[in-house]
Amino acid sequence: MAKTTLLKRGSHGAAVRALQELINHAAGAALVNVDGDFGSETEGAVKAAQRRLGLVVDGKAGPQTQKALKAEAEPIKPGRAEPDKSAMDAAPAPAAQPSSAQACPPPNDDSLVLLDTARPISEIIFHCTATPEGKDFTVADIRAWHKARGWTDIGYHYVIYRDGRIMLGRPVGQVGSHVAGHNTGTIGVAYVGGVSTDGKTAMDTRTEAQRRSMLYLRNSLMARHKGIRKLSGHNEYAAKACPSFDVRRDDLGRVAA
Numbered sequence: 001m002a003k004t005t006l007l008k009r010g011s012h013g014a015a016v017r018a019l020q021e022l023i024n025h026a027a028g029a030a031l032v033n034v035d036g037d038f039g040s041e042t043e044g045a046v047k048a049a050q051r052r053l054g055l056v057v058d059g060k061a062g063p064q065t066q067k068a069l070k071a072e073a074e075p076i077k078p079g080r081a082e083p084d085k086s087a088m089d090a091a092p093a094p095a096a097q098p099s100s101a102q103a104c105p106p107p108n109d110d111s112l113v114l115l116d117t118a119r120p121i122s123e124i125i126f127h128c129t130a131t132p133e134g135k136d137f138t139v140a141d142i143r144a145w146h147k148a149r150g151w152t153d154i155g156y157h158y159v160i161y162r163d164g165r166i167m168l169g170r171p172v173g174q175v176g177s178h179v180a181g182h183n184t185g186t187i188g189v190a191y192v193g194g195v196s197t198d199g200k201t202a203m204d205t206r207t208e209a210q211r212r213s214m215l216y217l218r219n220s221l222m223a224r225h226k227g228i229r230k231l232s233g234h235n236e237y238a239a240k241a242c243p244s245f246d247v248r249r250d251d252l253g254r255v256a257a
């Protein structure tokens with residue numbers, strides 16, 4: 001491989017295109033257009049990545065930044081697959097579960113990498129996707145809905161699929177878009193579901209696998225971000241049912257001392 005050159009605003013060509021692909025891959029999101037032109041959008045994404053990776057934030061992608069991005073992108077590869085919807089239809093409908101789930105690694109644990117961030121995190125806010133019980137939706141679906149609202153990316157940092165897989169949404173290094181006035185310093189986690197099959201009645205539709213994975217993710221995030229002091233639900237901040245249960249009265253809101 002050729003010597004890594006310093007890419008910065010105004011650079012263009014194949015190396016910039018490779019960098020843009022790397023940025024998107026490392027973030028697990030289409031943050032920048034892969035057009036081979038290093039403009040303000042790419043510069044902003046490089047800065048965000050540098051902040052997340054704990055590097056000098058200068059918006060220039062030199063060898064160190066490119067190496068860190070590559071290292072971050074590598075382990076995520078196998079986990080990016082979206083679910084096979086045909087298989088999902090056969091999944092048993094979730095029964096009402098007693099609130100006794102134990103934290104348990106997600107089915108995609110071998111490929112799940114929780115990104116690090118220098119952004120101070122003090123709270124996790126839980127959401128639902130407000131989609132009908134028994135139906136699967138992917139990060140790509142949710143990202144498309146949120147982009148249709150004019151947002152730059154999916155609003156949540158993590159999405160928990162019905163089969164318990166923990167999927168990356170917006171990189172944690174970036175401020176989310178999930179609770180008006182409470183996006184700074186928080187991580188947004190949404191489970192797929194939250195309304196009954198009629199598509200409108202709020203209902204805690206979490207599957208056993210989702211409960212286990214949400215507890216696991218909460219524990220993992222709290223271990224990584226020591227500043228987390230609060231676990232809450234969207235409904236504590238807005239006149240909404242989301243996440244269709246009371247986090248304060250749930251296992252999720254209770255942390256063993």
Ligand SMILES: [Zn+2]
Pocket residue numbers: 126127128178234242243
């Ligand atoms: Zn919400």
